[in-house]
Every structure is written in C-alpha cells, then in structure tokens.
Amino acid sequence: MLHVNDLVYRVDGRLLIDQATFALPPKAKMGLVGRNGCGKSTLFRIIKGELSPEAGEARLRKGARIGFVDQEAPGGPRTLMETVLAADLERAALLAEAETAADPARIAEIQTRLADIGAHAAEARAGAILSGLGFSAADQRRPCSEFSGGWRMRVALAATLFAQPDVLLLDEPTNYLDLEGAVWLESYLKTFPGAALVISHDRELLNGAMTCIAHMKGGKVTVWQGGYDDFERQLAERQRLQIKLKDKQEAERRRLQAFVDRFKAKASKARQAQSRVKRLEKMQPIPTVVEDPIAPFDLPNPQRRMAPPIVRMEGLDAGYDPDRPVLRDLNLRIDPDDRIGILGRNGAGKSTLAKLLCDRLAPLSGYLRKHKKLTAAYFAQHQIDALSPEVSAYQHVLERMPDATEAQRRSRLARFGLPYALQETPAKDLSGGEKARLLLNLIVFDGPHMLILDEPTNHLDMDSRAALVDALNAYEGAVILITHDRRLIEACVDRLWLCADGTVKPYDGDIDDYRASLSERPGRAETGKRKLAADPKAGRRQEAAAQREAIKPLKAEAEKWEREAERLRGVLAVIDRGLAAPGLYQRDPKTATELQIKRARAEALIAAAEEKWLTAVEAFEAAAAQ
Numbered sequence: 001m002l003h004v005n006d007l008v009y010r011v012d013g014r015l016l017i018d019q020a021t022f023a024l025p026p027k028a029k030m031g032l033v034g035r036n037g038c039g040k041s042t043l044f045r046i047i048k049g050e051l052s053p054e055a056g057e058a059r060l061r062k063g064a065r066i067g068f069v070d071q072e073a074p075g076g077p078r079t080l081m082e083t084v085l086a087a088d089l090e091r092a093a094l095l096a097e098a099e100t101a102a103d104p105a106r107i108a109e110i111q112t113r114l115a116d117i118g119a120h121a122a123e124a125r126a127g128a129i130l131s132g133l134g135f136s137a138a139d140q141r142r143p144c145s146e147f148s149g150g151w152r153m154r155v156a157l158a159a160t161l162f163a164q165p166d167v168l169l170l171d172e173p174t175n176y177l178d179l180e181g182a183v184w185l186e187s188y189l190k191t192f193p194g195a196a197l198v199i200s201h202d203r204e205l206l207n208g209a210m211t212c213i214a215h216m217k218g219g220k221v222t223v224w225q226g227g228y229d230d231f232e233r234q235l236a237e238r239q240r241l242q243i244k245l246k247d248k249q250e251a252e253r254r255r256l257q258a259f260v261d262r263f264k265a266k267a268s269k270a271r272q273a274q275s276r277v278k279r280l281e282k283m284q285p286i287p288t289v290v291e292d293p294i295a296p297f298d299l300p301n302p303q304r305r306m307a308p309p310i311v312r313m314e315g316l317d318a319g320y321d322p323d324r325p326v327l328r329d330l331n332l333r334i335d336p337d338d339r340i341g342i343l344g345r346n347g348a349g350k351s352t353l354a355k356l357l358c359d360r361l362a363p364l365s366g367y368l369r370k371h372k373k374l375t376a377a378y379f380a381q382h383q384i385d386a387l388s389p390e391v392s393a394y395q396h397v398l399e400r401m402p403d404a405t406e407a408q409r410r411s412r413l414a415r416f417g418l419p420y421a422l423q424e425t426p427a428k429d430l431s432g433g434e435k436a437r438l439l440l441n442l443i444v445f446d447g448p449h450m451l452i453l454d455e456p457t458n459h460l461d462m463d464s465r466a467a468l469v470d471a472l473n474a475y476e477g478a479v480i481l482i483t484h485d486r487r488l489i490e491a492c493v494d495r496l497w498l499c500a501d502g503t504v505k506p507y508d509g510d511i512d513d514y515r516a517s518l519s520e521r522p523g524r525a526e527t528g529k530r531k532l533a534a535d536p537k538a539g540r541r542q543e544a545a546a547q548r549e550a551i552k553p554l555k556a557e558a559e560k561w562e563r564e565a566e567r568l569r570g571v572l573a574v575i576d577r578g579l580a581a582p583g584l585y586q587r588d589p590k591t592a593t594e595l596q597i598k599r600a601r602a603e604a605l606i607a608a609a610e611e612k613w614l615t616a617v618e619a620f621e622a623a624a625a626q
Helices: 040-048 080-085 089-100 104-116 119-132 149-163 179-191 203-209 228-263 267-282 350-357 381-386 393-400 406-416 432-443 462-474 486-492 511-518 536-579 589-625
Strands: 002-011 014-024 029-033 055-060 066-068 167-171 195-199 212-217 220-225 311-318 327-334 339-343 365-370 376-380 450-454 478-482 495-500 503-507
Touching (some): 014 040, 014 220, 029 040, 029 228, 040 055, 040 167, 040 195, 066 149, 080 119, 080 149, 089 104, 089 119, 104 119, 119 149, 119 179, 149 167, 179 203, 179 511, 195 203, 203 228, 203 486, 212 228, 228 267, 339 486, 350 376, 350 478, 376 432, 393 432, 406 432, 478 486, 486 511, 495 511, 536 589
Parallel strands (some): 029 195, 029 212, 066 167, 167 195, 339 478, 339 495, 376 450, 450 478
Antiparallel strands (some): 002 014, 212 220, 311 365, 495 503
C-alpha cells in the first residue's frame, strides 16, 4: 500500500533521514515511534508530498487515497455534522450532480453509486464517529466556530476517519482526546478497513490497535511485529544478544592478537601468525549499543511539610454562572502526599475542578479550606501557547532568577533537559516536547506543595514519559493528574476521583474497571468494580506510596550531611581568608598557629561529613531502586 525506499532528507545540512526503507502492507496498522526530533513528522510530510526528499521515494499504490488531519482546525458557520459529511468528496460531488442531472441513465448511475458507497447511511456513520470523539447530538448541530481549537481538531480527526481513505496517517491523534476518546479511537482503528501509519507515544494505543511498530532512530526505520510491548521485548533481546556477541568477538580478538604478538617473530609460527592477522583484519566490528540518555525532570520538593489536609471541600458548588454550577456538592479532601487521578469525560468538569484548586476560579457556594501557605502549580497543554514565542528559554529563566549568575541559570536550564544549543532558541522554534519540558519546569520552579497536571504527557516521547513518572514518584508534594495516559495513572496514582453527573466523588475501582465501564450501557458504571485494595495494580500503587514514605528519612539524612558539609566548607573559607591576611605570620604568629589548627580540624570534619553524606546517598539510592 505504501513503500518508502532509500529515503534521504537533510535539514540545514544535518542528515535527518538516512536511506530509510520500509513498507506498509494493506490493512496493516503500523505505529511509528522514536525520540522527539528524530524525524517522524518530517517523514509524514514527505509521504504527504509536502516535502521533497534528497534521494529515494515514498510511493503509494496507484489509485490509493491518503487521509490525514490538517494542522489548521476547521471553523466557520458550518455545523460539525456538515463539516464531517463534506470530507467524503465523492459523496458530496454525486449528491450535487444528482440535483441537476437530467439524463435518466446518468441519474441511475449516480443513485447506484450512492447506494454502493452507503451514502444514505453516511449521516448515521458520521454521528457515530463524532459521538465516539466526545460530541453530543446537540453539539453535532452547532457551528464549528463555537468550539475551541482542541475540539475543532477532534472534528478534523472525525472528518478524516469518516472519509475512510486507503492509507490513514495520524500524528499523535490522542493528544486532543480524553481517556474515553482514546479508548474509542483504539477500538475504531482495530476495525479500520484500510492501512494506518500512526505516530504515537500512547503505549495503550500502540499495544491495543497496532499490528507492527516502526522504530525510527539515527535516520533509519526498523519494523517489528506486534505492539509496543512486543517491540520493547524484541529490542531488548536484540541488544542483549548484540552485547553478548560483541563480548565474544572482543575475547576472540584478544586471543588472536595475543597469538600474533607472541609468535610473529618465530619463523616456525610465522604462517600461523600471518593467518591470524588476516582474520583480525576481516573481522567486522559489531556496533556498540548506545542508548542516548534522557534528561530527567527536575521537580523541586516543597520547602516545608504541611499538616493534613491541605485542601478540604464541604458542600461546595463551582462553575461560571451562579444559576448553573458545573459541579455541585463537592465533599473532598487532599493530603500533603496524595496521588489522585481524575477520571471523566470531557465537559464533565475536570478542568473546572483544576481551576478551583489553583485559585483560578472561586467557589459559588459551600466551604473551601486551603492551608494558608499552600502553593499550587497548574500545568495544562494550552498554556504552552502562553510562552512568549520570541523569548528564549534562557530569558524565561532570567525572569525567575534575576540575581543569579549566568552559569547558575544555564545549569538550571540543563536540569530542565534543555542543552546549551537550545537555551537561546526562541520558544516558537522549540519542539512540542521541549516546550512542555520548559513550561513544566517553570511552573514548579519554587517547589510548590501541590501539582495539578492536565495532560502533561502530550508531546513527550516514551523515554520522557518514563522520566516524568520517576520525577512524580520522587516528588514529595501532592499530585493531581488529569490524563488519558493509562500507564501514567497506573504508575503514579494511589486513588481515583470520578467527575460525572455534575459532581466529583472517589472512585472505588481502578483504571481497568473504569475502561470496562465505558463500553457498558449508561447507568452501569458503578457495577462490576473490584475494590482498590484487592487489585494487584492498586496494591503496587500502595506499595509505591509506602516506599516513598519509607525512604524519606534516608533522603533527609543525606540532605542533612550535605548541608553540614556545605556549612563546614564555608567555615574553611573564612579560615583561609584569615590565613591569607598580609603579614599575619610576622605580626601575630599565635593567631596564625590557631588558625592552622582550626583549618586542619575543619578539613577533618568536612571529610567525615562527606563520608556520611556518601553513605546516606548510597542507602537512599539502594532503597529507591528496590
């Protein structure tokens, strides 16, 4: 269906795609994965014909129709239903011709063709797609212009799916979807009749709907059969065998070289030595497996721990119109180390709750108590657009650290995962993942007590998502997560809240229970749940929470000795300044001797403190790795 042959493409002289070759068979569902910036979106643009490669080609089967979501979201006065129906160009053209055709034979041909393509059931099919993506029947009759950019991108996705192309290209399709929409899309792609090539970092989508994985690295594309878990397992096995073969080859190389070094001067062994030299020359080196390190996320911990609860709601109503509250009768509490995942369909009030928690929305009625010194950080994907487009990452940090040195600011940016080469790049030229990293690190700059994260993994690749999981599990404050990333919920969340029916209540199941409830008829969402404590995944989450609590004293011990060593180094600096005073040894030899004794004592104390710090750090890291 699609053949990519020896494709070569450069960006500003840098080789981005290097003789990439792969094929997409008919009806195959291929997930395209790789680090941010490796060239996946560029490859899509070449396939779509928007870019011309330096060499090679991307060739579709003759007559095949390609479908993709435009970057520009649909708008204007047309309703959502009209926008989606218009995506089937053949149906639209036949219906328009049927209005004016006079030839009976042509009219018959038109009606036959309309029946063949199911034109009369098109509205029902379009409605089903829009409903699956979160649009109610009433929404489908509203103009596109009444919806936000994210919702209009869903309409564009619905239109692409409705057109049923032979080859479907989707670039991060779940970024604009909630959990319900992501689950629906996974089911849809499983039964999609054509071939699909999908750029995604959504592990569940890649596992559930893809038949193969194309891994893009170093400009090359390697195809693996199965879902993402299968790909990871096969890749790890290949790397393990590659390392084993390399070790075996190195051992053989050393043995041959030792023979040559020992016997090359002996006439009786010269022929054998020369034979081994030739074998060494012909030995092709096995490439070393090098994994590019991923920068961790730097989430500073709160400076002081607060007594629970840090937030309490009693009989609280919230919304934007006093006569029509979005959420009613909230009775909830948040403790300093809570890990809470918020479930619910888009429009159910999840963002309203997030704004309430970060003081962007005042309660309409009821009681809301927050600790008086509570600080909260709110991350939402739409905030990425709030980054000043012409301002560099360094300038963003300069505003936060006006009194720091340039070295300190650049060091802080490096901890964000932004190397020196990107620190002067305007925000508008950073990739989506780089913008997300910058924004997340800016909002947690001062160590808030509570993080409210709304779809934090959009635009992050798999390795960055894993780094975010590690950072959230190490963070000592409260975390409130709104995400369609089921793996993130399973790895970081201890309990769940369900936002539905105009309120928010604790959910007594796990993410698998909730996913199963989505396919059940309305009103049965509360049935068939397992208790959280009895569920193995819930048990693992509780164990992770217990582990975080257990290693806190070890971390505190390491920090204590680090501060002590720093204090002693300050004392040593004061002593050294005293010893450096001009004429001290001639003017006051007694004081000079006392300072020398104090200096030796300070050095011994520093060495002892550093030794205790090292021991404490090793104990902490060993406990954290268990």
